[in-house]
Amino acid sequence: MKIAVTSASGQLGTAIVEHLITEVGKNNVIGIARTPEKANHLGVEIRKGDYSSREQFNEALQDIDTLLLVSGMDKPEKRIQQHRNVIAAAKQNGVKKIVYTSIVGSEEGNAFSPIVKSNRQTEKDIEESGLQFSIGRNGVYIEPDLEYIDQYVKEGEIRNCAADGKCAYTSRNELSFAYSQMLTDEKHNGQIYNLVGEAITQTELAEFINQVYHTNLSYHPVSVAAYEEERKIALGDFLGTVIAGIYEGIKIGVNNVPSDFEAASGRIHKAIPQIISEYKSVN
Template identity: 65%
Template sequence: MKIAVTAANGQLGSTIAKQLITEIGTENVIGIARTPQKAEFLGVEIRKGDYNNREDFLMALKGIEALLIVSSMDEPQKRIQQHRNIIDAAKTNGVKKIAYTSIVGDSEKNAFSPVVKSNRQTEEDIKNSGINWVIGRNGIYIEPDLEYVDHYITSGEIYNSAADGKCAYTSREELAVAYSKMLLEDKHNKQIYNLVGQPITQEQLAELLNQVYGTKLVYRAASVEDYLLERKGELGEFLGTIISGIYEGIRNNAFNVTSNFEQAAGRPHKTALEMIETYKKNLEK
């Protein structure tokens, strides 16, 4: 069974591709990347695929039975057509199954909502494609917080607008386990899964980081307005708005959802503590 993974050079795509390689071998995994040489590290066949170019995917999906579409990172209004280019090419090539990396969250009420809304439209497009499908709604990754831990240590605090809202974090490694099963097992067809772990507050996140890193971090809550201004100043209009929108979503419990991870992956999701410990161990290797 030949399975293709889009955005195979990216952090999520490459992690899922590596998991699939362990399950079905290098000869059965095809990576697709806009710049193929950037995905050569995977050690599998890499084909060219620019999300804006349907012709690329008409070639890239030849002989492919199952396809993982990793959601575009472009602006929300551009993503829908980009994903349609891939879905149309999959139909033309007779691909039998599409898995899609969607996202949990609220499609109406915060600055992150346009991203969620564009994902919901792609979910509908895939469901209406006539191809077997399975959709994962990913939780918020815990890795960015862990990559940022030195900054937290320097400032002595975690500062954002999440207040006491809970977020059911996940990690790319956990998602890779789930998506490989979702692609390989027919029992997942026509299912939508919330791929998340246990919900925790920012205060609990600080406590867990303290436990693993031996730090003394505290959590300080900002207003939504102050945090939006601060993030836009640091990251620019587009990314600053997206990031502040995520924390506004956490504040409103948009990412505090029931998990279907065990149903998808065949095992419980790692706890937040286990994910932090795993990340630290991997860095130390």
């Protein structure tokens, strides 16, 4: 069985390829990347594939049985057609199954909603493709918070607009393990899973980071408007609005969802303190 992974040069795609190699062997894993040389380190066959090019995916998906489609990073209005290019090429090439990395969230109510809405449309397109499918809805990654620890320590706090809302965090490593199972076991066909861990507040996140890193962080809530303005200055209008929208979603509860991780992966999701400890040990 040949399994292809799109966006193989990205952090999630790379992690999924590495897990798949242990499951099915490197000769059965194909990486697809817009810039193939960025994925050469993976040690598997790499094919060129840009979501905007149906023709490239017609080539890239030849002799592929199962496809892992990592959600694109373009603006929401462009993603739907880009994903449709891949789905159409998969059908043309006789791919039997698509596994899609979607996202937890609400289609309305915050600035992140347009991205969630575009993901839901791709879910629908895959369900209606006639192919076997399995869909994971990813929780918020914990890694960006951990990559930001030096800045948190400098400021002495975690500051955002999530207030007391709970967020069911996950990690790229946990997700990649779940996706490797969803790709290789037919029992997951037709299923949609929330791939998340236990939901925690920002105050609890600060406490867990303090436990592992021996820091003294506190949590400081600010208004949605203030946080959005701050993020726009730091990251630009598009990304700043998106990041503020994620935390506004946490505030109103859209990231406090039940976990299907055990059903998808065969084991319980690692606890957040364990994930933080494991991240610290390799970074």
